[in-house]
Amino acid sequence: MVSKCAPAPAHLFAANWQRQAVALSLLALIAFELVYLYSGSAPAQLLARGATLAFYAVAISGLGLRERLLLAVCLTLATGLVWQGNPGAFWRSLDQAAFLVAFLQTMGLLREAAVRSAAIRDVGAYLTRQPPKRRNLAVLLGGHAFAVLLNFGSISLLAPLIQRGVRETTPDPEIARIREQRQLSALLRGFSWVVVWAPTTVTQALLAETLPGIDGAVLLGLGLTTTLLMIALAWGEDYATWRSTGARLRSSGRLTQSAMPLPRGAALNLAGICGLLIGGMLAIRWAAEVSTVQALMLTGILGLITWTLLQHARAGVASALRRAGRDLKDVAGHAVPSGARECATLGASGFIGVAAAALVPGETAAVWAAALHPEPALFLIALPLIIVLAAQFALSPIMMVVFVGSIISALPTPPADMTLTAFALSCGWAITMTSAPNAAGALIMARVTGRTTIELTWRWNLRYSLLAYGLLAVVFTLLTRLW
Numbered sequence: 308m309v310s311k312c313a314p315a316p317a318h319l320f321a322a323n324w325q326r327q328a329v330a331l332s333l334l335a336l337i338a339f340e341l342v343y344l345y346s347g348s349a350p351a352q353l354l355a356r357g358a359t360l361a362f363y364a365v366a367i368s369g370l371g372l373r374e375r376l377l378l379a380v381c382l383t384l385a386t387g388l389v390w391q392g393n394p395g396a397f398w399r400s401l402d403q404a405a406f407l408v409a410f411l412q413t414m415g416l417l418r419e420a421a422v423r424s425a426a427i428r429d430v431g432a433y434l435t436r437q438p439p440k441r442r443n444l445a446v447l448l449g450g451h452a453f454a455v456l457l458n459f460g461s462i463s464l465l466a467p468l469i470q471r472g473v474r475e476t477t478p479d480p481e482i483a484r485i486r487e488q489r490q491l492s493a494l495l496r497g498f499s500w501v502v503v504w505a506p507t508t509v510t511q512a513l514l515a516e517t518l519p520g521i522d523g524a525v526l527l528g529l530g531l532t533t534t535l536l537m538i539a540l541a542w543g544e545d546y547a548t549w550r551s552t553g554a555r556l557r558s559s560g561r562l563t564q565s566a567m568p569l570p571r572g573a574a575l576n577l578a579g580i581c582g583l584l585i586g587g588m589l590a591i592r593w594a595a596e597v598s599t600v601q602a603l604m605l606t607g608i609l610g611l612i613t614w615t616l617l618q619h620a621r622a623g624v625a626s627a628l629r630r631a632g633r634d635l636k637d638v639a640g641h642a643v644p645s646g647a648r649e650c651a652t653l654g655a656s657g658f659i660g661v662a663a664a665a666l667v668p669g670e671t672a673a674v675w676a677a678a679l680h681p682e683p684a685l686f687l688i689a690l691p692l693i694i695v696l697a698a699q700f701a702l703s704p705i706m707m708v709v710f711v712g713s714i715i716s717a718l719p720t721p722p723a724d725m726t727l728t729a730f731a732l733s734c735g736w737a738i739t740m741t742s743a744p745n746a747a748g749a750l751i752m753a754r755v756t757g758r759t760t761i762e763l764t765w766r767w768n769l770r771y772s773l774l775a776y777g778l779l780a781v782v783f784t785l786l787t788r789l790w
Contacts (some may be wrong), residue, residue, distance in 0.1 A: 320369045329644040332362040357407040377655035384662035396665035404654035413607035417463040418755040419638045420614035429573035431472020443493045450497035496541040499740030503733040504530025515730040516713035522726045587638035660706025683723040687731040694735030698743035704736040719751040740770035
């Protein structure tokens with residue numbers, strides 16, 4: 308069956324054979340990439356590369372203009388790498404694309420189990436029946452807390468919960484639209500700032516490897532303090548934006564403030580599922596000695612299978628296996644290829660980031676940067692802006708942080724303290740989540756909700772992103788004066 312939360316675009320691939328070919332190439336890519344990540348197998352890496360190229364080959368006729376333009380940029384950069392005599396950079400770029408496509412798909416799998424869950428429906432209804440102030444703050448904090456351990460999996464888990472609850476409990480179209488926008492925005496805002504402090508994120512590990520001399524304790528303190536400021540800013544901006552609308556709806560009698568009682572059974576079931584997912588991810592991370600991101604990818608697959616089986620547990624073993632098999636077949640044949648456009652965008656973004664970094668002469672850029680002698684405050688204020696602007700053109704924050712960080716670490720005298728520099732780069736990464744349509748967070752939320760990345764970022768969160776950047780400018784100025 309097709310989810311009510313995010314209907315699969317049937318028009319994406321008109322021919323059944325093409326949809327099946329896209330599904331097979333993506334499933335093969337996921338399998339080979341996981342084998343490579345967990346074993347380091349060179350043949351698996353080669354097969355993952357082949358599956359990536361096969362995916363783009365069979366999917367291209369169903370892709371939109373944006374995806375085709377990104378692929379044209381990829382081809383241009385690939386030609387430049389070949390002309391430069393740098394095949395290694397080409398393969399690294401393709402490996403990055405393979406990883407990001409597999410990552411996006413595995414994170415979307417949890418959603419397919421979530422939209423079929425009765426517990427999701429009941430708890431979603433409870434969340435959307437709370438008074439607006441309490442509801443949006445709960446989503447902000449809950450999205451942030453989930454992201455610490457589940458990373459992008461928190462979006463896959465919570466976004467369908469929010470969306471399904473709104474659509475099934477709010478008959479008024481205008482109120483339903485507003486509630487969905489506010490809560491999805493709150494989730495994205497709360498999620499985005501986890502990268503500035505949580506040791507479980509790729510960001511912190513990447514910064515530690517790229518920039519020498521970082522004080523981890525200071526970076527943690529700065530990140531936690533800034534996160535609290537940004538969550539308060541998000542709540543305040545939401546309240547100011549919708550205050551007059553809420554007053555109008557209440558005066559017309561269309562909006563009530565009554566709270567729905569907590570469905571304890573559903574909440575306990577959902578808490579148990581979340582506990583299994585978090586515990587499973589931590590167990591995989593510890594047992595396999597892999598990163599959180601790699602553990603999450605396998606958790607997404609195992610979580611889909613486990614959650615689907617649990618939903619049919621009362622039907623008996625044979626019937627549960629048969630029904631779960633039918634659901635999983637539907638996921639593989641319809642849900643997986645329905646995310647082809649988002650996969651193509653994210654994969655191409657990763658390729659572009661690595662390839663562009665390989666083509667730019669890093670030593671020359673370092674000389675130019677040293678010649679500018681920027682003030683520390685202006686330097687820190689500029690770093691997030693560079694990351695955010697690059698993300699608008701599908702340049703991955705991962706690649707930009709590596710590229711910019713490599714240049715800074717090569718400078719004889721860095722323009723600012725390395726810990727503050729790492730903090731500024733992570734803040735830029737965080738703002739991309741709410742301001743860049745090509746950012747991974749927006750792409751995953753679009754994948755699991757059916758909303759466009761333009762809606763989620765530019766239309767719904769542009770003002771918040773600008774306010775966040777302005778607040779960061781004040782923070783950086785104070786830090787450089789007090790440091």
